[in-house]
Amino acid sequence: MSLEELFKDHREVLRQKRFLAAHAAGHDRIYRYFRRRTYSPATAEELCAEVFRIAWEKTLDRDDLSVMFLFGMAKNVLRNHHRATTRSTDLITALRSEHQSHETSGHSPLLEALEHLPIDDQEILHLTYWDGLSSKEISGVLGTSATAVRMRLHRARKTLGNLLGSNHLVEGAEA
Amino acid sequence: MKTQPLNDPLKNVFDAIDPAARITETDLANSRENSLAMMIRHTELHETFVKNPENSSQVKPIVRRTALWAAVAAAVTGALVATDAVSFLGHTPPTAEAAQFLNAAAHQTARVADRVIGPGQYLRVDTTAVITDEASSGNGTIYWLQSQDRQMYVPSDRSNDWIINFEPAVPVSYFGNTTEAIVLEVKERTPQGRNERGGVQRTEAPWSDTELAKFPREPKQLLNTIYSQTGGSGDDADTRAIVWISDRLRSGVLASDLRAALYKTAAMIPGMTVVDRQANLDGRVGTALGRVDKNTNIRHDILIDPANGEFIGERVVSIEGYGEIPPNTPTMWTAVETSVTNSAPTPES
Numbered sequence: 044m045s046l047e048e049l050f051k052d053h054r055e056v057l058r059q060k061r062f063l064a065a066h067a068a069g070h071d072r073i074y075r076y077f078r079r080r081t082y083s084p085a086t087a088e089e090l091c092a093e094v095f096r097i098a099w100e101k102t103l104d105r106d107d108l109s110v111m112f113l114f115g116m117a118k119n120v121l122r123n124h125h126r127a128t129t130r131s132t133d134l135i136t137a138l139r140s141e142h143q144s145h146e147t148s149g150h151s152p153l154l155e156a157l158e159h160l161p162i163d164d165q166e167i168l169h170l171t172y173w174d175g176l177s178s179k180e181i182s183g184v185l186g187t188s189a190t191a192v193r194m195r196l197h198r199a200r201k202t203l204g205n206l207l208g209s210n211h212l213v214e215g216a217e218a
Numbered sequence: 219m220k221t222q223p224l225n226d227p228l229k230n231v232f233d234a235i236d237p238a239a240r241i242t243e244t245d246l247a248n249s250r251e252n253s254l255a256m257m258i259r260h261t262e263l264h265e266t267f268v269k270n271p272e273n274s275s276q277v278k279p280i281v282r283r284t285a286l287w288a289a290v291a292a293a294v295t296g297a298l299v300a301t302d303a304v305s306f307l308g309h310t311p312p313t314a315e316a317a318q319f320l321n322a323a324a325h326q327t328a329r330v331a332d333r334v335i336g337p338g339q340y341l342r343v344d345t346t347a348v349i350t351d352e353a354s355s356g357n358g359t360i361y362w363l364q365s366q367d368r369q370m371y372v373p374s375d376r377s378n379d380w381i382i383n384f385e386p387a388v389p390v391s392y393f394g395n396t397t398e399a400i401v402l403e404v405k406e407r408t409p410q411g412r413n414e415r416g417g418v419q420r421t422e423a424p425w426s427d428t429e430l431a432k433f434p435r436e437p438k439q440l441l442n443t444i445y446s447q448t449g450g451s452g453d454d455a456d457t458r459a460i461v462w463i464s465d466r467l468r469s470g471v472l473a474s475d476l477r478a479a480l481y482k483t484a485a486m487i488p489g490m491t492v493v494d495r496q497a498n499l500d501g502r503v504g505t506a507l508g509r510v511d512k513n514t515n516i517r518h519d520i521l522i523d524p525a526n527g528e529f530i531g532e533r534v535v536s537i538e539g540y541g542e543i544p545p546n547t548p549t550m551w552t553a554v555e556t557s558v559t560n561s562a563p564t565p566e567s
Contacts, residue, residue, distance in 0.1 A: 062257050066250075074249045075238040084241075088249045095253035106422070122449055151235050161513065163454060172232035178352075186448055187461055190350060190534045190549040194514045197540045200228065 058102045065098055065108035072110060072174065073117050079173050080121055093120050114176070114184045156206035164199040167192055312490035316507050319492055319524070320485035326527030328478035333558055340371040340381075342559045343470035346500050348390070350549040352541070353404070360400055361393040361542050366414065371562035372471055376427060379420045381562045386416035394542030418563045424469055435475055437482035444483070456487050457511040460518045464532040467520065470556045477529065484520065497521050500553035504530040510537060529554060 073094055077087035094116050098108055105112075157165050163185075170176045170184065178196065182189040233239070312320075335341050348365045366387040372380055389404050434440045441459065448458035463480050466472060472480070484490060489509035497506035499521050508519030515537040521530040533551035536543055543549060 059257060066254060066257075070250055070253060071246055074246060074253075075241060078241055078245075079237050084245055088245075088252055091249050092253045092255065095257075099257050153231050153235055163513070168228075168232070172229055173236055173238065186458055188516070188518070188534045188550055190536060191457070191511065191514050191516050193350075193352070194516055194536065194540055198514075203228070 061106065061108060062095075062099055062102045065102075065110075065113065066095060069108075069110040069113040070095070073113050076114065076117050076174055077121065079169065081124070086124075090117070090120050090124055111176075111180055111183050114174070114180075118184055152207055153203075156203055159206055160199055160202060164195050164202075167195050168199050168203075171196060312485055312487060312509075313492065315492050316490040317485040319505060319522075320481045320490070320507065323522045323524070323527040324478040324481035324485075327481065327529075328474050328527075330474055330526060330528075332473050333556065335372070335374040335558060337374055338560065339374055340559050340562050341471065342557050343370040343372065344368075344555045344557070345370070345468070345470070346553045348548075348551050350393075350543065351389075359541055360396060360404070362389045362396075362404055363391045363393075364388065365390045370421070370470070371559070372423075373562075376423055379565075380423060381418060381565055382421045383418045383563050384414070384416045387414040393544070393547075418565045420565045423471075425466075430472065430476060433476060433479070435479040437479060437486055440479055440483045441486050453489075453512045456489060456509065457514075457516075457518060459487055460484070460509060460520070464518065464520055467529045468532060468552055468554055470529075470554050478527075481522070481527070493517065493519060495524075499531045499533065499551060502530050502553065506533070508535070 070091070074087060074091045077090045078084065081087050081090065094113060097116055097120070098113060101108060101112075157168070160168070166185070167181060170181045171178075176184065178189045178192040181192045185192070333341060345368050346365065347368070348363050350361055351364045352359055352361045364387050367385040368382060370380065370382045389401075392401065392404075434443060444459045444462050445455055448455065448462050463484055467477065467480060484507070487509060490507055491509065492505060493508050494506040496503055497519070502521075502523070504521040504523045506519040506521050508517045510517045517535040517537060519533045519535065521532065522528065523530055531551060531553035533548045536547050536549050537545060539545040539547060
């Protein structure tokens with residue numbers, strides 16, 4: 044084997060290591076991200092695979108694939124998925140309601156209250172409480188400032204408290 | 219520091235409706251396997267084709283399950299780019315004063331020759347970044363401003379390593395009634411992360427020269443490109459466009475033609491106004507132009523030196539305040555300055 048081939052092999056091994064490290068750190072969180080936002084396990088699996096397909100390509104020219112970088116890609120993949128599926132009909136609305144009826148058992152006042160919030164505010168709440176991201180991390184994923192995220196979170200909590208008629212739910216958060 | 223308070227009762231409420239609670243270990247295992255497939259396939263190809271070219275006839279073509287919908291998505295994205303997204307319908311147009319200033323600044327900055335970086339020299343980008351940080355406990359939430367200086371060194375050949383030096387982050391001021399004990403605790407907890415602790419690192423170009431060259435210089439086309447990349451709609455899309463433009467201007471590495479195009483593009487964003495002709499940012503005085511996001515009541519400003527069209531920095535102002543933060547407070551700002559230097563610090567291994 045020539046020296047050039049040896050170097051190529053070495054780069055390949057490093058690339059695989061980078062990818063496997065990113066996969067180990069981020070896969071489960073990214074899969075959960077999609078399960079929370081799509082209607083079926085198959086779709087979540089498909090979209091998750093797409094994120095790691097892109098991540099694999101990125102390992103060619105990136106040394107570091109952080110979990111937040113994966114979340115950023117997941118957001119774009121989900122957006123493209125929604126664009127594709129809403130192209131002919133308003134399928135997403137149908138899927139969402141189907142998703143909710145499948146995934147939640149019975150009546151949920153929180154789900155009803157969430158419906159009254161702007162989509163972006165719902166997403167910030169989901170990223171905070173479901174995906175466990177901080178305001179700084181969310182700002183990176185959504186491409187906005189951390190201040191805007193905190194402001195929206197503050198308002199969304201307040202609105203939720205009012206809608207649920209349980210101010211104690213947000214008092215602890217805003218004290 | 220966690221933004222989400224540890225004792226937040228909403229967490230339990232969201233946990234109760236979390237669809238991910240139904241995920242089984244089998245679901246995860248299947249997805250892990252599926253998402254590793256591309257790498258495994260590549261490795262197989264590498265083993266059989268690259269290392270043993272004589273086996274190339276045995277290699278089957280790669281079939282991606284996701285290829286079809288990805289192509290559809292790309293087609294839809296392309297269609298959106300082609301659509302004329304610039305419209306003031308339902309929005310306040312930029313004021314004539316803001317548009318005039320930005321267009322004039324664009325002409326000025328376009329006339330300024332890009333800095334010449336000779337072999338062995340570096341473009342040095344000095345940044346002072348101040349952010350609002352917060353921490354929560356059972357007793358409530360405290361807010362403070364945290365400042366960090368950094369210097370980025372861009373080599374004359376941009377494909378070589380870029381170097382960045384982070385100074386340690388320091389808390390500089392606190393909002394509301396803050397006790398000495400809290401100040402001490404915040405100081406002890408700051409800095410936290412690797413970057414906040416400071417040090418010299420290698421870094422990479424945020425955008426390749428090829429990528430930067432691809433951005434249209436025609437402002438309307440550029441704004442459409444930005445909208446298609448950032449997503450969102452209405453007011454939110456315009457805020458994201460400002461953030462997108464600020465991100466690139468803040469980098470300090472753009473050529474003058476792209477800087478000029480970004481100024482002209484900012485002049486087309488609905489709601490842009492001149493908010494202060496004598497805005498002071500880290501000791502430099504310039505003109506602040508910004509727009510208020512109606513959803514959050516937050517104003518994003520960019521600051522430009524009227525003398526030469528140079529980008530001074532950006533700031534984010536909370537119009538109504540929140541928590542202990544009073545109204546009209548800049549909750550984040552960044553000041554940028556560029557120069558040419560003959561050396562760069564050595565990165566830590």
